[in-house]
Amino acid sequence: MDIRQKFGKRLRQLREERGWSQEEFADRAGLHRTYVSAVERGVRNPTLSVLERLAKALDIKLSELVQSV
Amino acid sequence: MDIRQKFGKRLRQLREERGWSQEEFADRAGLHRTYVSAVERGVRNPTLSVLERLAKALDIKLSELVQSV
Numbered sequence: 001m002d003i004r005q006k007f008g009k010r011l012r013q014l015r016e017e018r019g020w021s022q023e024e025f026a027d028r029a030g031l032h033r034t035y036v037s038a039v040e041r042g043v044r045n046p047t048l049s050v051l052e053r054l055a056k057a058l059d060i061k062l063s064e065l066v067q068s069v
Numbered sequence: 070m071d072i073r074q075k076f077g078k079r080l081r082q083l084r085e086e087r088g089w090s091q092e093e094f095a096d097r098a099g100l101h102r103t104y105v106s107a108v109e110r111g112v113r114n115p116t117l118s119v120l121e122r123l124a125k126a127l128d129i130k131l132s133e134l135v136q137s138v
Contacts, residue, residue: 003121003131045116051135052072062072063132066120 074111
């Protein structure tokens with residue numbers, strides 16, 4: 001499993017822990033739902049600034065977001 | 070300071086702690102020296118897989134690489 005897939009799994013887990021739909025999570029992060037879906041499926045390679053947006057939306061540190069990835 | 074600049078400062082600190090030139094670090098990470106220089110200056114937005122390469126070259130976890138960023 002490459003890092004994009006591992007990260008995608010981690011992101012889905014963090015989102016589902018909060019009971020959010022992809023739509024709600026995308027809105028919170030200021031991203032498109034289809035992009036969040038693609039990142040969760042491991043078929044996108046998010047940049048540092050996208051990772052920052054995702055961490056802020058989840059209200060966690062960037063280092064926590066990529067933990068165990 | 071935006072996240073790319075904060076990360077660039079962090080990357081430079083980690084490289085210099087190891088006494089590596091940008092050239093040596095780039096070789097270890099399988100990247101071009103000019104790209105490493107640009108990331109350190111905060112003018113590039115590295116992707117997740119580039120972050121993984123940088124962390125592997127530094128022999129640290131991804132979460133450590135982006136700590137305090």
